[in-house]
Amino acid sequence: xxxxxxxxxxxxxxxxxxxxxxxxxxxxxxxxxxxxxxxxxxxxxxxxxxxxxxxxxxxxxxxxxxxxxxxxxxxxxxxxxxxxxxxxxxxxxxxxxxxxxxxxxxxxxxxxxxxxxxxxxxxxxxxxxxxxxxxxxxxxxxxxxxxxxxxxxxxxxxxxxxxxxxxxxxxxxxxxxxxxxxxxxxxxxxxxxxxxxxxxxxxxxxxxxxxxxxxxxxxxx
Numbered sequence: 169x170x171x172x173x174x175x176x177x178x179x180x181x182x183x184x185x186x187x188x189x190x191x192x193x194x195x196x197x198x199x200x201x202x203x204x205x206x207x208x209x210x211x212x213x214x215x216x217x218x219x220x221x222x223x224x225x226x227x228x229x230x231x232x233x234x235x236x237x238x239x240x241x242x243x244x245x246x247x248x249x250x251x252x253x254x255x256x257x258x259x260x261x262x263x264x265x266x267x268x269x270x271x272x273x274x275x276x277x278x279x280x281x282x283x284x285x286x287x288x289x290x291x292x293x294x295x296x297x298x299x300x301x302x303x304x305x306x307x308x309x310x311x312x313x314x315x316x317x318x319x320x321x322x323x324x325x326x327x328x329x330x331x332x333x334x335x336x337x338x339x340x341x342x343x344x345x346x347x348x349x350x351x352x353x354x355x356x357x358x359x360x361x362x363x364x365x366x367x368x369x370x371x372x373x374x375x376x377x378x379x380x381x382x383x384x385x386x387x388x389x
Contacts, residue, residue: 195213197215200229210229215233217231220239221239221242223239227245232250240260246283260276279294279295280297281299282300288308289308294311303320320352326357339360345368347367360376
């Protein structure tokens with residue numbers, strides 16, 4: 169019988185096992201920071217912000233009271249908060265939805281979001297970003313900036329009476345910028361100011377009248 173060296177068995181087992189799964193980070197009170205280049209699993213906290221460093225890879229990131237800030241060249245799952253903003257720097261690759269209630273959402277150049285973006289009270293801004301789903305909001309401004317592509321349309325839902333009574337009435341501004349494309353319908357269940365660049369393309373518009381413009385931004389903006 170052939171005798172194998174004792175160190176061969178651990179090596180063989182290590183080669184046969186799958187790669188170790190990235191570890192989740194779960195807190196109740198406290199912020200979460202993912203270091204640049206780090207690979208982790210899902211991120212979840214209740215009272216705290218989430219910061220993801222450049223070049224990191226993470227799963228879904230979620231907080232209740234806190235903002236989510238994503239640096240350049242990050243790959244992550246969906247991003248979700250209730251009271252806080254979501255900001256994604258250049259070349260961010262997001263595998264799912266970006267959602268907040270009270271806070272804005274901004275995705276910078278080279279962004280790729282495989283899902284939708286949704287807010288209630290918060291502005292949404294895209295620059296040279298591909299969004300596979302649509303945009304849904306109630307009270308926030310929306311800017312589909314230069315060279316961006318939104319594949320699921322834009323929808324403003326009608327605010328309920330409690331939102332109206334506790335917030336000063338204001339008509340949101342919607343800007344479809346130079347060379348931007350919005351596939352799908354633009355549906356407005358409330359009054360908005362809609363500006364569409366002469367080089368932009370949109371689906372059918374319901375509930376608003378588009379004002380065409382030629383400069384980098386609409387007049388007076």
